[in-house]
Amino acid sequence: xxxxxxxxxxxxxxxxxxxxxxxxxxxxxxxxxxxxxxxxxxxxxxxxxxxxxxxxxxxxxxxxxxxxxxxxxxxxxxxxxxxxxxxxxxxxxxxxxxxxxxxxxxxxxxxxxxxxxxxxxxxxxxxxxxxxxxxxxxxxxxxxxxxxxxxxxxxxxxxxxxxxxxxxxxxxxxxxxxxxxxxxxxxxxxxxxxxxxxxxxxxxxxxxxxxxxxxxxxxxxxxxxxxxxxxxxxxxxxxxxxxxxxxxxxxxxxxxxxxxxxxxxxxxxxxxxxxxxxxxxxxxxxxxxxxxxxxxxxxxxxxxxxxxxxxxxxxxxxxxxxxxxxxxxxxxxxxxxxxxxxxxxxxxxxxxxxxxxxxxxxxxxxxxxxxxxxxxxxxxxxxxxxxxxxxxxxxxxxxxxxxxxxxxxxxxxxxxxxxxxxxxxxxxxxxxx
Amino acid sequence: xxxxxxxxxxxxxxxxxxxxxxxxxxxxxxxxxxxxxxxxxxxxxxxxxxxxxxxxxxxxxxxxxxxxxxxxxxxxxxxxxxxxxxxxxxxxxxxxxxxxxxxxxxxxxxxxxxxxxxxxxxxxxxxxxxxxxxxxxxxxxxxxxxxxxxxxxxxxxxxxxxxxxxxxxxxxxxxxxxxxxxxxxxxxxxxxxxxxxxxxxxxxxxxxxxxxxxxxxxxxxxxxxxxxxxxxxxxxxxxxxxxxxxxxxxxxxxxxxxxxxxxxxxxxxxxxxxxxxxxxxxxxxxxxxxxxxxxxxxxxxxxxxxxxxxxxxxxxxxxxxxxxxxxxxxxxxxxxxxxxxxxxxxxxxxxxxxxxxxxxxxxxxxxxxxxxxxxxxxxxxxxxxxxxxxxxxxxxxxxxxxxxxxxxxxxxxxxxxxxxxxxxxxxxxxxxx
Numbered sequence: 001x002x003x004x005x006x007x008x009x010x011x012x013x014x015x016x017x018x019x020x021x022x023x024x025x026x027x028x029x030x031x032x033x034x035x036x037x038x039x040x041x042x043x044x045x046x047x048x049x050x051x052x053x054x055x056x057x058x059x060x061x062x063x064x065x066x067x068x069x070x071x072x073x074x075x076x077x078x079x080x081x082x083x084x085x086x087x088x089x090x091x092x093x094x095x096x097x098x099x100x101x102x103x104x105x106x107x108x109x110x111x112x113x114x115x116x117x118x119x120x121x122x123x124x125x126x127x128x129x130x131x132x133x134x135x136x137x138x139x140x141x142x143x144x145x146x147x148x149x150x151x152x153x154x155x156x157x158x159x160x161x162x163x164x165x166x167x168x169x170x171x172x173x174x175x176x177x178x179x180x181x182x183x184x185x186x187x188x189x190x191x192x193x194x195x196x197x198x199x200x201x202x203x204x205x206x207x208x209x210x211x212x213x214x215x216x217x218x219x220x221x222x223x224x225x226x227x228x229x230x231x232x233x234x235x236x237x238x239x240x241x242x243x244x245x246x247x248x249x250x251x252x253x254x255x256x257x258x259x260x261x262x263x264x265x266x267x268x269x270x271x272x273x274x275x276x277x278x279x280x281x282x283x284x285x286x287x288x289x290x291x292x293x294x295x296x297x298x299x300x301x302x303x304x305x306x307x308x309x310x311x312x313x314x315x316x317x318x319x320x321x322x323x324x325x326x327x328x329x330x331x332x333x334x335x336x337x338x339x340x341x342x343x344x345x346x347x348x349x350x351x352x353x354x355x356x357x358x359x360x361x362x363x364x365x366x367x368x369x370x371x372x373x374x375x376x377x378x379x380x381x382x383x384x385x386x387x388x389x390x391x392x393x394x395x396x397x398x399x400x401x402x403x404x405x406x407x408x409x410x411x412x413x414x415x416x417x418x419x420x421x422x423x424x425x426x427x428x429x430x431x432x433x
Numbered sequence: 434x435x436x437x438x439x440x441x442x443x444x445x446x447x448x449x450x451x452x453x454x455x456x457x458x459x460x461x462x463x464x465x466x467x468x469x470x471x472x473x474x475x476x477x478x479x480x481x482x483x484x485x486x487x488x489x490x491x492x493x494x495x496x497x498x499x500x501x502x503x504x505x506x507x508x509x510x511x512x513x514x515x516x517x518x519x520x521x522x523x524x525x526x527x528x529x530x531x532x533x534x535x536x537x538x539x540x541x542x543x544x545x546x547x548x549x550x551x552x553x554x555x556x557x558x559x560x561x562x563x564x565x566x567x568x569x570x571x572x573x574x575x576x577x578x579x580x581x582x583x584x585x586x587x588x589x590x591x592x593x594x595x596x597x598x599x600x601x602x603x604x605x606x607x608x609x610x611x612x613x614x615x616x617x618x619x620x621x622x623x624x625x626x627x628x629x630x631x632x633x634x635x636x637x638x639x640x641x642x643x644x645x646x647x648x649x650x651x652x653x654x655x656x657x658x659x660x661x662x663x664x665x666x667x668x669x670x671x672x673x674x675x676x677x678x679x680x681x682x683x684x685x686x687x688x689x690x691x692x693x694x695x696x697x698x699x700x701x702x703x704x705x706x707x708x709x710x711x712x713x714x715x716x717x718x719x720x721x722x723x724x725x726x727x728x729x730x731x732x733x734x735x736x737x738x739x740x741x742x743x744x745x746x747x748x749x750x751x752x753x754x755x756x757x758x759x760x761x762x763x764x765x766x767x768x769x770x771x772x773x774x775x776x777x778x779x780x781x782x783x784x785x786x787x788x789x790x791x792x793x794x795x796x797x798x799x800x801x802x803x804x805x806x807x808x809x810x811x812x813x814x815x816x817x818x819x820x821x822x823x824x825x826x827x828x829x830x831x832x833x834x835x836x837x838x839x840x841x842x843x844x845x846x847x848x849x850x851x852x853x854x855x856x857x858x859x860x861x862x863x864x865x866x
Contacts, residue, residue: 084847087840094837098550101542107534116784117531117798122777124811138848171847207811226666229811233659248863254856261852293851340826344555351549351828354860358853359829362841365550366825378557378640378662380823390813392799393773395784396792404527407520408795414517414604415571418726419694420791423687427787430681 002306007316019307024236024265034190034219041194046201052191059166066202068184076170077177091363092143092178098365099151102384115400121388123153128196130211131172133162133188139175144368145210146179152387157181158206162188193220197228231386235372236265239357240326242317245274247332247353253284255330258358260301261294267305271317278308318342325376328357347376398431435739440749452740457669457698467652470623478633485624492599499635501617510610512603524796525576525611531798532584535817548833554821556586561629563644564605566595566621572608577801578643579612585820590614591639595621626653630661664819668805669698672790673759675750678707680765686717688763691791693734694727700738704750711741751775758809761790780809831864
């Protein structure tokens with residue numbers, strides 16, 4: 001059973017603080033190993049990739065087989081059953097439509113002194129997407145990363161996905177094809193990140209690297225940050241469900257379990273104003289754990305990090321939600337929009353009983369790459385913005401320079417930056433002379 | 434004299450590649466020292482801040498003097514001459530007006546199956562701004578960091594600024610007041626970043642930390658990233674000027690020097706299609722170096738990292754500009770807008786002869802915190818977006834769930850995430866039963 005807390009309990013504050021500060025993730029120190037792998041790829045290029053792939057993925061490839069050929073992709077895609085293909089295509093269309101609305105607009109205007117000011121957005125030229133191998137090789141994550149990049153206008157999008165023991169996941173390749181990925185490489189681990197950031201004979205370097213991965217991949221992303229841009233380093237997944245008694249305990253139990261089954265370090269929390277409902281949900285969770293295929297993972301997550309918190313009011317629930325700053329937040333209450341308006345910090349909010357988080361994971365349209373570990377206090381989920389950058393523009397007329405130049409000069413002198421001041425002064429003198 | 438390169442020279446590609454890859458910054462390895470400082474602040478709070486401030490800034494403060502009082506700020510602000518106050522206020526008003534236009538809009542819509550989708554933006558609750566001490570203690574940087582935060586709606590904005598030997602910069606305090614900063618602390622170095630991220634008895638923790646600093650500050654920001662959000666880690670400043678012969682060499686020389694005077698590691702590059710104009714600019718630079726107060730710094734930067742590149746066409750200039758991806762880009766050509774449209778990568782573009790970069794540093798309106806070291810390929814200058822985060826919203830109706838649920842179930846099963854599928858199935862069964 002998970003922890004049961006109640007805000008009316010005198011020990012609540014301490015127990016809640018403990019829940020928030022629980023360390024859920026082991027971070028093995030792999031930095032030295034990763035540094036060595038990156039150095040090897042930079043020094044030896046394809047040869048290093050071939051050696052490292054043989055060592056870690058037990059596949060021996062010649063350099064010309066690092067990249068999947070069109071025929072290979074075609075062959076793998078043909079293995080996908082029609083129903084799965086149709087589901088992927090429906091998801092891709094909805095994700096594309098949602099992200100197309102995120103495209104920001106360029107702006108240019110003339111202000112009251114005649115200065116022209118503005119900004120414009122341009123895509124990064126090339127991006128790389130890391131896709132894990134094995135059990136965590138999710139075609140849905142390919143769509144969620146690749147589609148925003150393509151909507152943003154990224155010209156070249158490369159995917160790396162390891163093929164342990166030579167096994168490729170047809171659904172991942174099909175997702176790449178549907179999303180418009182340009183190149184797919186049989187590469188995983190820190191060596192894949194190094195290849196994307198620095199390039200080799202076969203892998204052209206990119207400007208931005210995104211995508212989930214294990215501790216080696218995360219450490220490699222941290223190391224190449226600066227040389228290329230990276231997305232967030234995601235931690236274990238989380239869900240917070242706020243539900244009143246007018247809900248089916250089964251709905252809530254399965255929503256909690258759909259986070260818990262991801263990972264033993266995942267966290268599922270229910271906040272409710274009805275203790276009996278909280279108990280009913282907990283019983284439903286236990287019941288489903290008897291049959292769920294991933295019961296071992298989900299059960300560990302639920303017992304170690306799960307919680308049922310009973311509040312005295314939905315005001316308290318909103319305040320706790322902001323302190324938890326959950327990756328996923330479901331609001332199963334009479335007026336979910338009103339409650340949402342009172343909560344500031346969450347990666348994604350799912351409103352009402354017909355919006356299980358799993359819809360958002362696959363097919364709703366919004367991105368499923370979301371801030372974890374309370375980082376929703378200051379960061380956002382993946383979007384087209386991750387593949388765009390803004391350039392500011394300004395143009396002064398002689399009149400605008402006359403209006404602003406003297407003040408710029410005063411500030412430059414105050415900061416003892418004489419050349420800054422002179423670059424303005426020489427122009428003012430020209431205009432006045 | 435700086436390097437002279439020409440694209441028609443057979444050795445150009447190698448020389449240009451060398452120019453791009455030159456290591457301009459010493460990065461002393463201060464990480465162990467910074468880790469110890471952060472641990473000390475976390476363990477001992479204010480007492481650690483007092484000790485570390487005595488050691489590094491040679492000021493002994495009681496904990497109740499870590500924060501500037503209103504009366505102290507008042508007294509310091511009163512020392513600022515009227516002309517400087519008026520210039521700061523003009524700058525603040527323009528920066529505020531520019532950044533107010535950046536505020537993104539919330540969106541909600543119903544799609545063709547009746548699902549309600551959208552997102553909304555909310556500010557981070559509290560932000561901290563690091564302001565360096567000594568020579569690099571720039572009031573303009575206070576405005577450029579603090580105003581976007583306040584425009585975004587940050588409720589509590591704390592500034593830390595060291596006061597070496599007890600000396601405070603009145604202009605910095607006035608800039609804090611004009612920008613609406615809520616709290617100012619006499620703190621610098623890694624200890625200031627630790628206090629902002631983790632909090633002490635006197636310093637409440639924040640959610641986001643921005644602002645420039647030395648190697649210790651940069652290392653501390655990297656270490657607290659994840660616990661709080663950070664802005665970029667900025668490197669030495671850069672300018673690229675693309676100018677044709679119809680320009681005053683003096684304008685261009687002073688614009689180049691206004692970067693070079695920042696730092697011996699700064700980089701100033703001129704690209705021109707007229708070798709004689711390039712020579713004239715180089716001569717003008719040398720002439721100004723005879724009288725410039727910061728000639729030692731500017732001269733070292735210009736000799737070690739400066740360059741004049743002669744191109745055969747403005748097409749070549751545009752291509753080089755994208756490879757350089759400069760922090761600041763001035764276009765002094767007949768049709769600067771047309772040339773700007775052919776360049777993708779730059780932090781800020783200054784159009785035409787009356788827009789010296791110094792105007793952008795102080796008073797134009799756009800932010801002067803910009804991506805350095807070629808990171809304009811994938812990142813943007815500071816903006817209101819750095820103090821906002823986006824929450825996605827979705828609400829399914831029963832009809833929308835009927836339309837999407839079966840495909841979500843198929844994808845969940847394909848990824849072997851049974852609880853995900855069941856959370857959808859249980860609802861579909863309810864709707865159909």
